[in-house]
Amino acid sequence: MIVAHLDLDAFFAAVEELETPELRGVPLVVGGDPHGRGVVATANYVARTFGIRSAMSCAEALRRCPEVTFVRPRMQLYREYSREVWTTVREVVPTVEQAGIDEGYLDLGQVAPAFDDARALADAVRAVIRARTRLSCSLGVASSKVVAKIASDRRKPGGLTAVRPGSEASFLAPFALRVLPGVGPRAEERLTAAGLETIGDLAALDDQTLRALLPGKVGALLRDRARGVDPRPLEVSTERISISQEETFARDVGDLERLHDELRQMAIRLAELLREREQTARTVTTKLRYPDFSIRTRSTSLPVGIDDAERIGELACSLLDRALKDRPGPLRLVGVGVSGLTEHAQLQLTV
Numbered sequence: 001m002i003v004a005h006l007d008l009d010a011f012f013a014a015v016e017e018l019e020t021p022e023l024r025g026v027p028l029v030v031g032g033d034p035h036g037r038g039v040v041a042t043a044n045y046v047a048r049t050f051g052i053r054s055a056m057s058c059a060e061a062l063r064r065c066p067e068v069t070f071v072r073p074r075m076q077l078y079r080e081y082s083r084e085v086w087t088t089v090r091e092v093v094p095t096v097e098q099a100g101i102d103e104g105y106l107d108l109g110q111v112a113p114a115f116d117d118a119r120a121l122a123d124a125v126r127a128v129i130r131a132r133t134r135l136s137c138s139l140g141v142a143s144s145k146v147v148a149k150i151a152s153d154r155r156k157p158g159g160l161t162a163v164r165p166g167s168e169a170s171f172l173a174p175f176a177l178r179v180l181p182g183v184g185p186r187a188e189e190r191l192t193a194a195g196l197e198t199i200g201d202l203a204a205l206d207d208q209t210l211r212a213l214l215p216g217k218v219g220a221l222l223r224d225r226a227r228g229v230d231p232r233p234l235e236v237s238t239e240r241i242s243i244s245q246e247e248t249f250a251r252d253v254g255d256l257e258r259l260h261d262e263l264r265q266m267a268i269r270l271a272e273l274l275r276e277r278e279q280t281a282r283t284v285t286t287k288l289r290y291p292d293f294s295i296r297t298r299s300t301s302l303p304v305g306i307d308d309a310e311r312i313g314e315l316a317c318s319l320l321d322r323a324l325k326d327r328p329g330p331l332r333l334v335g336v337g338v339s340g341l342t343e344h345a346q347l348q349l350t351v
């Protein structure tokens with residue numbers, strides 16, 4: 001496997017700079033209210049020179065740099081840029097695991113089996129993203145996801161770091177333990193307490209010491225990763241683009257109250273599914289089947305995603321009313337579907 005990890009540089013801030021040229025070159029934070037409890041979603045590179053970082057409170061950012069400009073996140077806009085980026089990437093490398101709005105893994109080996117060619121391909125991806133969207137990204141090229149991910153962070157912004165097969169362990173060795181994906185604060189604390197400092201220290205642990213420090217499978221998994229061994233394949237998106245509920249009646253139903261009631265119940269279930277999946281929906285569709293089996297659908301789209309049962313139910317019912325106006329019931333079946341699914345904004349506040 002030859003994989004690239006692609007990470008857009010200071011993505012939200014970079015989009016704001018493209019949209020508002022006056023923001024270029026000044027310290028900029030995309031985030032919440034600096035006079036309230038807001039946090040930094042993304043700081044541009046000028047702001048970072050003042051020590052401003054993601055997840056820091058905006059109040060602290062303001063202390064570190066009183067002249068910093070704050071702007072609120074515009075997720076819909078970032079999604080549009082992101083869609084453009086990933087569409088562009090897939091034209092060059094078809095197999096992509098999108099791991100977030102601004103990062104993902106590319107199966108380079110599928111297109112370019114030789115390492116040097118794969119590296120050149122990663123360079124081409126970077127250039128085409130720049131040309132098409134004017135956004136900058138950083139890439140790591142390696143034989144596994146864990147190494148590629150660490151490599152992409154080495155030469156930000158705009159850099160490419162390639163780790164040749166066979167040199168994974170020596171590449172990883174000098175980095176601090178917390179750089180290794182999977183090493184959380186608790187594991188780091190235990191390892192540090194035992195005198196370990198680097199990924200190389202973890203890679204060198206013998207079985208017995210490892211078991212004592214990190215019992216169970218976690219220890220072995222992290223030591224493998226520390227050695228650059230990571231068998232995880234790319235998870236190519238199979239996410240469903242819509243979810244729906246429907247009900248076929250034992251006997252055709254013409255009573256509007258009853259039909260509304262059915263739709264509202266389905267809306268409750270859909271809202272639950274959306275929340276489980278941490279998604280919102282922009283489009284609601286009501287489906288009707290008449291006794292002669294013919295089908296009508298009516299849809300409506302919203303400017304922002306929703307996930308609440310009442311709103312979905314309300315829209316579904318008014319769509320039903322419209323359809324029944326065109327062609328009155330009774331009905332053999334009603335259904336509601338939601339599509340235009342997106343992630344919740346707060347999950348995407350990544351660097």
Ligand SMILES: [Mg+2]
Nearest residue numbers: 007008102351
């Ligand atoms: Mg990023």
